[in-house]
Amino acid sequence: MLAVTAADHLPAGPVAVLANPTAGRGVHRGLLPPLLDRLAVAGRPVRLLEAGTAAEAEAACRAAVTEGIGALVTVGGDGTVHRALQAVAGTTVPFGPVPAGTGNDFALDTGYPADPLAAVDLITAALLQGRTRPVDLARVDGADGARRWYGAVLAAGFDAIVNERANRMRWPRGPRRYDLAILAELARLRPRRYTLRLDGVTHELDAVLVAVGNGACYGGRMRICPAADLTDGLLDVVVGGRFDRRTLMRVKPRIYAGTHVAHPLVRTYRARTVELAAEGITTYADGERALDLPVTITAVPAAVRLLR
Known part of the structure; x- marks a missing residue:
């Protein structure tokens, strides 16, 4: 069973969001505003990262972590998750993947619902309760x-x-x-x-x-x-x-x-x-x-x- 980290270990700071508008061939593009609204329920500022390419997305995630965000959330598929992992791996910044791509293997294998709205609700509840679960990565x-x-x-x-x-x-x-x-x-x-x-x-x-x-x-x-x-x-x-x-x-x-x-x-x-x-x-x-x-x-x- 995955261990649960205590609430007082969550870093302060805004929630940064990396969204790929072309993920899943654009099927979930209209969901971004309600997803951001639901994240805001956690009571933290929500900051949408600007990126036009995969390299820019990765750089934006790294910069956000360096600047002291409280969490990083992706809206997209495995490619979007991959860019974010380069920034949060080995850090104390918690991560939440919202599955919205053609391939969502990491998110689904780690127990997130396939429905993006249900996944963001799970992430928001974790932020409110200060709850994280550690999983392994490969380097x-x-x-x-x-x-x-x-x-x-x-x-x-x-x-x-x-x-x-x-x-x-x-x-x-x-x-x-x-x-x-x-x-x-x-x-x-x-x-x-x-x-x-x-x-x-x-x-x-x-x-x-x-x-x-x-x-x-x-x-x-x-x-x-x-x-x-x-x-x-x-x-x-x-x-x-x-x-x-x-x-x-x-x-x-x-x-x-x-x-x-x-x-x-x-x-x-x-x-x-x-x-x-x-x-x-x-x-x-x-x-x-x-x-x-x-x-x-x-x-x-x-x-x-x-x-x-």
Whole structure:
């Protein structure tokens, strides 16, 4: 069970809100004014952060934390959460994600309602009662000294390769671009050689899928790491071995239920620290472009305090 932090530990200051108006293809855009009104019931000033790009959003969150906000709330999906986590990870600033994107894996895995209004009511009640619950985050360190944090899952296999291709494509727009990227990468699918060090123990393996989960889900409720626990201080590693195209496409739908881990070509591991290396792979964390391999991923217990 998640621990509850005492009321007198909540920092003073306004509630900063980072909203992504394009999240969920704009479905929840009209909800922002009532969401802000409900947050104001907590009796603190509510400050909407200004940002036009993902980089600006992350910078705005970092600046707000430095300036002494009392809490940070996001309205959007996993990408918006990812930007905020870079600012609040390892600090005393509590965080509340309002799920309003196409993928809301971190918010839902940490117990927030799928309905944005219900989620903001939960966050407001936590602010009023001074209640927070700590959960783990994963910290990613690159060979060049770069560092990122994530809450859900880091992908370092086929899914990451597809994302990288889709991001390079200028046409078509929308989901169709991702579909075409999948087809292109399936045509050239091949297992890659990975070096995996789990708490110092080295494994050399050939794989098509590699995921390192702090949480269970990615990509909109795909349970890629179904046994992951956000409060156990451990990372769950799922490796899909030498799949050919036909086997991969048969197994992939099973990820939604988490039953893919029973396939004989899938291996699962658990560790506090994961060192991962392979040639030519750019990782994606919480669905966002992260760092090139090699990386070291560390489970950091109670790295963020959730308003729940």
